[in-house]
Amino acid sequence: MSTTTMRTTMKPAPTSALNVSRTTATAARVLGQLRHDPRTIALMILIPCVMLFLLRYVFDGSARTFDSIGASLLGIFPLITMFLVTSIATLRERTSGTLERLLAMPLGKGDLIAGYALAFGTLAIIQSALATGLALWFLGLDVTGSPWLLLLVALLDALLGTALGLFVSAFAASEFQAVQFMPAVIFPQLLLCGLFTPRDNMHPALEAISNVLPMSYAVDGMNEVLKHTDMTADFVRDALIVAGCALLVLTLGAATLRRRTT
């Protein structure tokens, strides 16, 4: 066994800064795990399309309502899917001992998180592209602005979902608990985000709460694209808020990955 050649080629790679090779290796690994689970991929990609299709005919008589709710849902689907997938995936990583093993290796926490974000971000792009294409060209969703902006918001929402999922997985001891965080974290945002009624029609207290929930800005951003041809200042603000929240929660999530545990 060639031990000497081995050690000379093994350089003490830095662990704190983001390492591109380790990040892409992690992303490839996460996608590889999913590839062995085609049913999950099919569910992730098809369900949003089926829901949009359903919605189109629920609002058969009022095309305006479908426009507004459909555009909002294009932002909400990736958030919910990625939240669920990430919270379960990272919970498994924590409970199976692979996280402990990885953190005993020269893997930076940033590499792990960026790897997950990259893998699920890729899936989110495919999911959103399909759902957006279906809504715009087959279901007659009437959007004034560019479909690329819809995709951008969908991607940011997916990142936010990944971030939230990663964060709550630290507080779940089992997969049962992890799925229960879905109603706890996502439903309140869903009710208050302006999907059911414009946010300024809500009780002032609820409106104030909705102002600090990130999903509200995701839906606002989608509605800006719906109504305006250009990228408005409000759109930029909404997109930045969603991106900022995703980064903030990812940082909080990184803090829950501890090399030393009791």
Next chain:
Amino acid sequence: MMNYTPGPPDTTPKATAIHAADLTVVRGPRTVLRSLDFTVPPGQITGLLGPSGCGKSTLMRAIVGTQARVTGTLEVLGRPAGHPTLRTRIGYVTQAPSVYDDLTIRQNLAYFAAILNPGRAAAEHRHENVTRAIADVDLTSHADVLAGNLSGGQRSRVSLAVALLGTPELLVLDEPTVGLDPVLRRDLWNLFHDIAATRGATLLISSHVMDEAERCHRLLLMREGEILADDTPDALRTRTGSETVEAAFLHLVDAAIAAARTKETTR
């Protein structure tokens, strides 16, 4: 070992792989390890033996740097335990196999290899390493089987193969042979001896099966968070006048209990 000089030379002589002084670990309300003092020599197999729940796993976690609330001195390969530079130099296998069930054996190892030695330039080297590690644990015929479809013993061997990947200087193995058949156990112990002899690696292997103790160069016998003995198997048997290490261990436990009782009564 190679191109590496240990930090403080006065406290850590080069002839120790692990050095602990007044090592204490608290988990919740319980003190799991009580003021341990020991050294583990390099290039040898040291067995960590004792009943379940005596603190073996906690001690191993402290050595690899994943255990919180560790106090006292713990130097590993000349660095404080948990030092970032140690992460490529230590191979660690947890008691429960920690591999991805939804990846094949080869995919599992390829990923961990990419973490240890990243970059496209090292790809070929990694491939060789992965193939060798799979062969080391005798799973070549199963290389493309999903880890989740393997038997318990096979999965724990995959976990062991991950630790063999980077040719580590120190291998910390938490009950690596539990639940394996006798032939496989013998083969793995041969592999451990081979690793110590040809690669000059230090191995710390825990077990609660006393007959494995005979295969170690040195033994650390633990009970209730304390070290009862730190010696070679031969010396232990001679010192206690016992036939086997198991008998020696029981003798030491009885002596410890008796000592505790006399302390109690004289108080």
